[in-house]
Amino acid sequence: MIHLQNVRFSYPRDSFALAVDDLKIPEGQHTAVIGPSGCGKTTLLRLVAGILPIEQGSINVQTLSVHEMSQNELQQFRIKNIGLVFQEFELLDYLTARENILLPYRVSSALLLDEAAQGRCETLAATAGIDHLLDRHPAEMSQGERQRVSICRALVTNPKIILADEPTGNLDPENQQKAVDLLKSEANRCEATLLMVTHEHDLLLNFERVINMGEAI
Amino acid sequence: MNSSGIIHLGTRYLRRQRGKVVLLVAALSLSIILPFGISIFVKEAESHLRSRARVTPLMLGAQGSPLELVFNGLYFSKPAIATFPIQKSKEVGDLANTIPIYAKFSADGFRIVGTSIDYFRFRNLKTDSGNFMARLGDCVLGAEVAAELGLGVGDSIISTPEAMFDLAGVYPLKMRITGVLTRSGNADDRAVFCDVKTAWVIEGLAHGHDEVDPKDKKSVLSMDAEGNPVLNASVVQFNEITPDNVGDFHFHGDAGEFPITAAIVIPRDQKSGIILKGRYQESATESVQLADPAVVTDELFSTVFQIRNFVIAALVAVGIATFGIAILVFLLSNKLRIREFSNLRNLGADLSTIRLLVAFEALAVLVISVIVAIALLTLLGAIAPGIVRSVL
Numbered sequence: 001m002i003h004l005q006n007v008r009f010s011y012p013r014d015s016f017a018l019a020v021d022d023l024k025i026p027e028g029q030h031t032a033v034i035g036p037s038g039c040g041k042t043t044l045l046r047l048v049a050g051i052l053p054i055e056q057g058s059i060n061v062q063t064l065s066v067h068e069m070s071q072n073e074l075q076q077f078r079i080k081n082i083g084l085v086f087q088e089f090e091l092l093d094y095l096t097a098r099e100n101i102l103l104p105y106r107v108s109s110a111l112l113l114d115e116a117a118q119g120r121c122e123t124l125a126a127t128a129g130i131d132h133l134l135d136r137h138p139a140e141m142s143q144g145e146r147q148r149v150s151i152c153r154a155l156v157t158n159p160k161i162i163l164a165d166e167p168t169g170n171l172d173p174e175n176q177q178k179a180v181d182l183l184k185s186e187a188n189r190c191e192a193t194l195l196m197v198t199h200e201h202d203l204l205l206n207f208e209r210v211i212n213m214g215e216a217i
Numbered sequence: 218m219n220s221s222g223i224i225h226l227g228t229r230y231l232r233r234q235r236g237k238v239v240l241l242v243a244a245l246s247l248s249i250i251l252p253f254g255i256s257i258f259v260k261e262a263e264s265h266l267r268s269r270a271r272v273t274p275l276m277l278g279a280q281g282s283p284l285e286l287v288f289n290g291l292y293f294s295k296p297a298i299a300t301f302p303i304q305k306s307k308e309v310g311d312l313a314n315t316i317p318i319y320a321k322f323s324a325d326g327f328r329i330v331g332t333s334i335d336y337f338r339f340r341n342l343k344t345d346s347g348n349f350m351a352r353l354g355d356c357v358l359g360a361e362v363a364a365e366l367g368l369g370v371g372d373s374i375i376s377t378p379e380a381m382f383d384l385a386g387v388y389p390l391k392m393r394i395t396g397v398l399t400r401s402g403n404a405d406d407r408a409v410f411c412d413v414k415t416a417w418v419i420e421g422l423a424h425g426h427d428e429v430d431p432k433d434k435k436s437v438l439s440m441d442a443e444g445n446p447v448l449n450a451s452v453v454q455f456n457e458i459t460p461d462n463v464g465d466f467h468f469h470g471d472a473g474e475f476p477i478t479a480a481i482v483i484p485r486d487q488k489s490g491i492i493l494k495g496r497y498q499e500s501a502t503e504s505v506q507l508a509d510p511a512v513v514t515d516e517l518f519s520t521v522f523q524i525r526n527f528v529i530a531a532l533v534a535v536g537i538a539t540f541g542i543a544i545l546v547f548l549l550s551n552k553l554r555i556r557e558f559s560n561l562r563n564l565g566a567d568l569s570t571i572r573l574l575v576a577f578e579a580l581a582v583l584v585i586s587v588i589v590a591i592a593l594l595t596l597l598g599a600i601a602p603g604i605v606r607s608v609l
Contacts (some may be wrong), residue, residue: 051563072567079565090560094233095226106222107566113222153564 001027002048002161002193007057009040009047018043020057023211027062027160030184030194032204035213041197044213045163048195049082050074061161079108083159083192085183087166089150091138097145098134101125101152111157124152128182144175151179155186162187164196168203180206223570227577237550238582241543245586246593248536252529253594259525261601263518266291269403270510274490275482277306277315283508284517290479291510292404293320293328300476303413305505307473309482312489316481319416320408323377324392327362330408331416331477337398339481342405346370347396353418353466354458356392356411360400370394373457374409376419390419391457402606417475418458418466425458425466482507547579 002025010017018040025031033041046052047059050066059066061081069077078084091100099106101121105113125131128148130141138146147167154162164183168176180196180203187194196207204210231238269291278286279299288294297320306315316339319331334349336342337357347370350357356374363369376390392411400406417423458466468475484490497507551558558571566574 049563075565075567078563084563086560090556092226092229092557094230099225099229103561104564106225107219107561107564107570108222109219110565 001025001060001062002195003058003060004047005058005060007047007059008055009043009052010055016040016043018047020044025193025195025209027193028187028191029209030187030207031196031209031211032207033195033197033211033213034199034201034204035215039213041213042165045165045195045197048161049084049163050077075108076110079104079110079157081160083154083157083162085147085151085154085162085164085167087169089138089146089170091146091149091153093138096135096137097125097130097141097149100138100149101134101156103153104157117156120156120158121152124155124186127186128152129178143170144172144178147171147175147179148182151182151186155190158190158192160190160192162192162194162196164194166197166199168198168200173202176200176203219570220573223574223577227574227581231578231581237546238585241546241582242586242589244539245543245583246589248532248539249587249590250593250597252532252536253590254597255525255528255532257594257598257601258605259521261605263521265403265602265605266514266517267511270514273481273510274484275313275493276508276510277301277309277480277482277505278478278508280504280506283506283513286479286506286508287510287513289320290318290481293318293330293408297321298478300478301505302474303477303480304473306477306480306482309493311485312493313482313484316483317413317477318479318481319413319477321476321478322379322416322419324374324409325362325366325377327359327366328408329356329376329416329419330410331413331419332410333413336410336481339483340401340405342401343399344396345399347394350395350410350412350415352458353412353415353463354390354392355395356409356415357396357398358394359398359406359408359410361406362409363394363397368394369397388456390415393458402602404606406606413477414468415458417468420476422470422475423466423468425462543582544579547575551575 002023004020004023006022007020008017016038033044035041043052047054048061048066050059050069054067057067061077064077064081066074066077092103095103098121101124102113102117105111105117111117122131122134125134128151130145130148130152133141133145133149138149141149147170151164151167154164162183167183168179171179183194183196184206186192194207198204270287273291276287276290278290279301281299285294285298289298300319300321303317306317309315314335316333316335317331318336320328322329330336337349344357345360347357358366358368358374366374368374372394373391374394376392378389392409392415398405398410414423482493484493493507494509497503497505558566561571561574562568
């Protein structure tokens with residue numbers, strides 16, 4: 001369960017302010033977040049991931065109080081629980097698809113890059129249909145392939161929460177559906193909660209719940 | 218912090234940025250190599266010059282630059298210096314032995330050194346094959362001359378005419394190679410040695426031709442001031458000295474006035490050396506000078522060291538600037554990678570991991586540059602003696 005209560009956040013020197021009175025997302029639920037640009041969809045995801053600190057209120061993920069964690073604790077929390085997917089994919093151009101997928105294991109000492117992790121990378125790539133591209137660099141792939149690599153990277157650590165920030169924003173309709181299918185099937189397999197920001201109203205039917213950030217939450 | 222991850226990411230990044238890395242490594246290596254390289258070359262040149270100068274007691278030559286005299290006498294340098302009559306070298310009397318050097322002509326790009334057999338004894342030179350020259354027209358090749366020209370005992374080498382279009386000039390002389398010297402690692406390896414008289418034949422001071430009747434008006438144009446016949450060009454002059462025609466070669470003029478470029482002066486003892494130095498210092502009107510090669514090279518190197526120090530100081534300043542620019546390149550490059558670092562943070566990297574990653578990349582470039590510089594300096598150290606020998 002992700003529970004946000006009386007959360008207030010604003011950026012310094014910016015008139016934008018986010019207010020969430022009470023938002024509960026049950027464990028394993030697939031939720032879409034919609035709303036006009038600048039309404040705070042990405043900010044919501046960043047608050048849940050502990051990337052941005054809230055000004056007041058509380059954010060609890062299962063039994064953990066995200067708002068009370070130190071930087072180190074937040075780091076460990078993200079490594080163990082969160083899988084992040086970005087609209088711009090954010091792949092490192094100097095790494096191959098395989099190395100990008102396994103990147104969390106390279107940057108964190110909390111994760112061990114063992115045979116099991118390598119095997120998960122292979123399985124995920126096969127599921128995503130990019131197993132033949134594992135030794136290629138991002139520059140040698142299409143947009144859809146890159147996004148699938150990015151999704152595999154978010155899922156390789158078996159996260160409990162998958163936060164996807166407009167992962168279909170740069171994809172054609174066919175690839176949009178493929179990306180959502182991949183996210184949903186892997187979220188089901190890991191019994192993970194999926195929280196996805198999107199502008200594509202055609203995709204909303206894929207989700208059990210839709211949160212409109214344009215309205216008061 | 219994940220050290221293996223840092224190394225993995227760092228090496229992958231540097232591999233992907235090959236162009237930038239190669240440029241940085243080249244710039245940094247060069248800024249290390251240049252000052253050290255100059256020092257290596259100067260040190261090698263110093264040791265090379267001093268070693269030869271140290272074993273050459275005194276050098277007699279025409280008035281002029283002592284440095285040019287010493288360089289001509291020790292290294293047979295080009296262009297040739299002013300000559301002086303060989304008679305002047307005899308004037309040292311019983312105080313010293315002298316060895317004439319007439320280094321003026323060339324053969325296939327190598328200096329022909331007219332001297333005496335004493336030169337080989339003095340320089341402790343031995344023949345690798347064959348013998349030292351025995352008669353007029355014989356020559357002995359330095360080891361590198363023989364190797365580069367592919368010549369050996371029994372072959373011949375022809376002197377190069379000084380002026381290609383001088384119709385009245387001296388004919389080239391074909392010399393018989395009687396020996397090849399053992400490699401000595403100095404200027405003797407790159408010289409063609411012959412007797413000083415052979416060098417005078419090349420000069421045109423001696424020549425050989427078919428016997429001519431002085432009364433034969435077809436062959437004799439006139440008589441010169443000394444009563445020698447001036448021959449018609451139709452009289453064939455010998456351009457090679459053979460056992461058959463060696464008797465026909467003859468000198469015109471006073472042999473004591475024949476030129477040499479230098480003479481190695483070997484005083485009988487220390488006292489004789491001091492007397493000789495004093496004698497030549499006092500007689501400012503003398504047409505010759507007596508130089509001490511060790512002193513001349515000392516003076517040369519005191520100047521060279523001053524210049525070297527200035528050059529090294531300038532290069533160190535350039536090196537510091539290069540390192541500064543390299544740091545700037547890294548800082549700017551890291552500014553462009555802020556988004557990448559931010560994503561790494563979101564994926565679980567802590568701040569120290571990011572800092573170590575950046576430090577690893579900078580350190581790797583520095584280490585590669587130092588390794589490249591050390592490798593090239595080692596190579597330079599190995600080839601410097603050869604380069605210095607070929608230049609000097």
